Amino acid sequence: MTNYYELLSTDVRFREGLTACMNCGVCTAICPAAEFYKYDPRQICNIVQTRDDEQIEALLKSETIWYCGQCMSCKTRCPRGNVPAMIISVLRRFSQDLGFFTYSEKGRQQFALKRTVGDNIINTGYCVHVDTVSPKLHPEQGPVWKWYHENAEEVADRLGANYNKEGGGALRKISKENLDEVKKIFEVTGGANLYDKIELFSKDKAKVLKMGFEETGINNEYFFNAYIENSDNHQK
Numbered sequence: 001m002t003n004y005y006e007l008l009s010t011d012v013r014f015r016e017g018l019t020a021c022m023n024c025g026v027c028t029a030i031c032p033a034a035e036f037y038k039y040d041p042r043q044i045c046n047i048v049q050t051r052d053d054e055q056i057e058a059l060l061k062s063e064t065i066w067y068c069g070q071c072m073s074c075k076t077r078c079p080r081g082n083v084p085a086m087i088i089s090v091l092r093r094f095s096q097d098l099g100f101f102t103y104s105e106k107g108r109q110q111f112a113l114k115r116t117v118g119d120n121i122i123n124t125g126y127c128v129h130v131d132t133v134s135p136k137l138h139p140e141q142g143p144v145w146k147w148y149h150e151n152a153e154e155v156a157d158r159l160g161a162n163y164n165k166e167g168g169g170a171l172r173k174i175s176k177e178n179l180d181e182v183k184k185i186f187e188v189t190g191g192a193n194l195y196d197k198i199e200l201f202s203k204d205k206a207k208v209l210k211m212g213f214e215e216t217g218i219n220n221e222y223f224f225n226a227y228i229e230n231s232d233n234h235q236k
Ligand code: SF4
Pocket: 020, 021, 022, 023, 024, 025, 026, 027, 028, 041, 042, 045, 077, 078, 079, 080, 081, 082, 083, 084
């Protein structure tokens, strides 16, 4: 079995984020996610600290590591100077790297995020762009958003935005040169590698679940399942 503690320790965020947890629970007391989810950052620190590979592997496959909102409130309060949020970031990274994220419902949402926000960044330079927030994916936005989406150019003109055009201003088209630079940043920092892993393991999972899968885009069964599936078993 992999020595998960050693593996986690290869990431500087883990070495910085965990010195010695005394299980006081202050991080859980301040944590907004713990207020709503079945979630306890103290317990995550405790499990990691045991160095027990079986328990850490279970954590990497669990729902719980995806509940953190990365607000960093825990960082400000820990009397031992630990940063549970950074430990959780590293657990997420290796859950993606090893394919364990496909074991949990919240983990499988990584694929939906990659195919939306992730691909948006690479393809448009924007995390969220008016063209990619389709009413089909966001029915909660109602008819106003549908109208806006269909008439984006006219609305942007009225607001003085430079919608999808060269030059400066809000909603401007990001140049190829800048997009190439964004891609390069993802390659150098390992983000592109994690994107590839998310794609690869999600495709495998789609096969196991006998769901339709396409190499790109959002028009496929596995994407929509990851995007909308909600067992309602996450809240307290
Ligand atoms: S606040 Fe710090 S020492 Fe206390 S349980 Fe959380 S991580 Fe451990």
